[in-house]
Amino acid sequence: MNMSNAVKFNSFLLFQMIDSFTNLPQTIVSPLAIDTPNQAITLYQSEFILQQDQYTSTVNGTISLNWFPRPGVIFKGIVQTNLKDVFLMMQSSKGLEVVVDGLVVSKAILTNHSSSESSTLAGKCIGEMILNDKSVSVDKVRFVVPNLRDFHGEVTQSLLDSGKLKAFNSRLYFENNSFEIVLDKSPQFPVIKKLLESQGGYAILYSGEIIKKKGAINYQDAQDLISCFSRFLAFLNGRRTSPILLEGIFDEEVKWTEVSPRIIDQYTHYVPSWPTQHSTTGLNELWQNFSKLWAEEEDFIVTALHWYVEANGNSGFVEGSIVMAQTALELIYNWLIIEKKRMIIGQDAETLSAANKIRLILSQLKISPQVPIALSSLQSYVSSEKLEDGVEAFVQIRNAIIHSQSKKRKTLAEISNNAKYEALQMALWYIEVSLLYIFSYKDKYFNRCSGEQWAGQGEEVVPYI
Numbered sequence: 504m505n506m507s508n509a510v511k512f513n514s515f516l517l518f519q520m521i522d523s524f525t526n527l528p529q530t531i532v533s534p535l536a537i538d539t540p541n542q543a544i545t546l547y548q549s550e551f552i553l554q555q556d557q558y559t560s561t562v563n564g565t566i567s568l569n570w571f572p573r574p575g576v577i578f579k580g581i582v583q584t585n586l587k588d589v590f591l592m593m594q595s596s597k598g599l600e601v602v603v604d605g606l607v608v609s610k611a612i613l614t615n616h617s618s619s620e621s622s623t624l625a626g627k628c629i630g631e632m633i634l635n636d637k638s639v640s641v642d643k644v645r646f647v648v649p650n651l652r653d654f655h656g657e658v659t660q661s662l663l664d665s666g667k668l669k670a671f672n673s674r675l676y677f678e679n680n681s682f683e684i685v686l687d688k689s690p691q692f693p694v695i696k697k698l699l700e701s702q703g704g705y706a707i708l709y710s711g712e713i714i715k716k717k718g719a720i721n722y723q724d725a726q727d728l729i730s731c732f733s734r735f736l737a738f739l740n741g742r743r744t745s746p747i748l749l750e751g752i753f754d755e756e757v758k759w760t761e762v763s764p765r766i767i768d769q770y771t772h773y774v775p776s777w778p779t780q781h782s783t784t785g786l787n788e789l790w791q792n793f794s795k796l797w798a799e800e801e802d803f804i805v806t807a808l809h810w811y812v813e814a815n816g817n818s819g820f821v822e823g824s825i826v827m828a829q830t831a832l833e834l835i836y837n838w839l840i841i842e843k844k845r846m847i848i849g850q851d852a853e854t855l856s857a858a859n860k861i862r863l864i865l866s867q868l869k870i871s872p873q874v875p876i877a878l879s880s881l882q883s884y885v886s887s888e889k890l891e892d893g894v895e896a897f898v899q900i901r902n903a904i905i906h907s908q909s910k911k912r913k914t915l916a917e918i919s920n921n922a923k924y925e926a927l928q929m930a931l932w933y934i935e936v937s938l939l940y941i942f943s944y945k946d947k948y949f950n951r952c953s954g955e956q957w958a959g960q961g962e963e964v965v966p967y968i
Contacts, residue, residue, distance in 0.1 A: 640719035741776030785946030877954025880921035
């Protein structure tokens with residue numbers, strides 16, 4: 504190829520790259536998102552009214568989302584009118600209401616009041632808080648998600664503050680029969696995540712949008728969907744998170760903003776979860792199955808995921824988490840083996856030993872009850888105690904924790920911390936695969952008992968297909 508043709512060819516490639524780049528979808532970035540962990544988010548700044556029965560007072564100040572001591576909405580400002588009414592409200596045991604632009608946006612309590620040159624007060628909102636009129640149906644709902652793990656999604660483009668375009672693997676897409684949900688990582692995800700890991704707490708890592716396939720979205724639609732989707736994200740994440748700061752958008756204008764209290768786990772340390780590192784294949788189908796089952800079995804899903812994330816987050820340390828994991832497995836046994844598959848009927852369903860209940864679950868998952876090879880400390884415990892398998896070891900450790908007799912306490916003290924930790928990881932593996940089975944997932948997952956430490960390793964097709 505001569506020089507002239509080479510220049511033409513390179514120009515053609517450059518044109519193709521630019522054309523391809525500019526055709527990428529834009530990354531969703533909510534104006535409510537911030538790039539610093541734990542920074543308060545201002546929701547409203549101007550005059551608002553506090554009212555309680557016949558008492559009212561106008562305050563000039565701010566309403567904001569604060570993260571500590573737990574995520575919630577607070578208000579503070581300078582009293583403009585009716586200072587006497589503020590004192591009367593402070594002395595009353597009744598709650599009060601916050602009014603913005605003539606609408607009650609939240610119930611609240613006062614937490615502080617001081618008087619010097621000006622009278623200032625502070626308080627916190629209780630329960631649901633909505634700015635503007637929630638009765639307005641909207642085209643889409645915009646939101647943000649804090650503390651969600653990294654996913655290698657589809658490529659989007661974003662315009663950086665420097666004026667440069669950035670393309671990166673940002674997008675997760677979920678749909679069911681009624682809704683489409685798009686979730687995009689922040690363009691600053693690596694920087695924010697690193698800050699979160701060093702500081703702990705909370706950081707906005709994703710922004711997203713909800714669109715209804717037919718018709719407009721009303722407020723209750725959004726609430727019902729978020730309740731389901733937040734549990735789904737917790738299952739992916741291994742700890743609780745949720746869409747928050749919902750904005751109802753009609754004709755590209757914000758019609759209402761909702762800030763209701765939702766449980767989001769503070770980032771304190773890394774916790775493993777089952778999704779693979781670089782592929783999101785199968786996640787949309789998983790969401791479809793999850794949301795369909797949610798409509799029929801919400802109570803089961805809520806309870807099972809509660810015990811899973813509590814145990815996975817080590818909220819009871821290793822010993823408490825083992826008890827929580829056993830509770831999750833007992834629930835899965837009753838729901839899956841007894842209620843759905845009806846494999847055992849009558850009194851036998853209750854008298855079966857805990858170990859055999861777990862073995863029945865594993866038989867459906869096609870998982871061996873033996874200790875995985877990588878769990879060497881647990882394997883040593885099985886050998887030294889001459890136990891049947893890993894299931895018996897787990898149940899024996901759990902029983903030593905639960906029962907407080909002197910002999911049990913002595914047994915527990917003699918079990919190594921590594922063996923207890925590995926027993927917990929094995930039980931969490933059982934729970935993850937059980938839930939994937941229940942949600943009809945048929946793709947790869949990360950096996951936490953594989954012993955692999957590097958990204959992309961330890962990923963296997965689920966064992967039951």
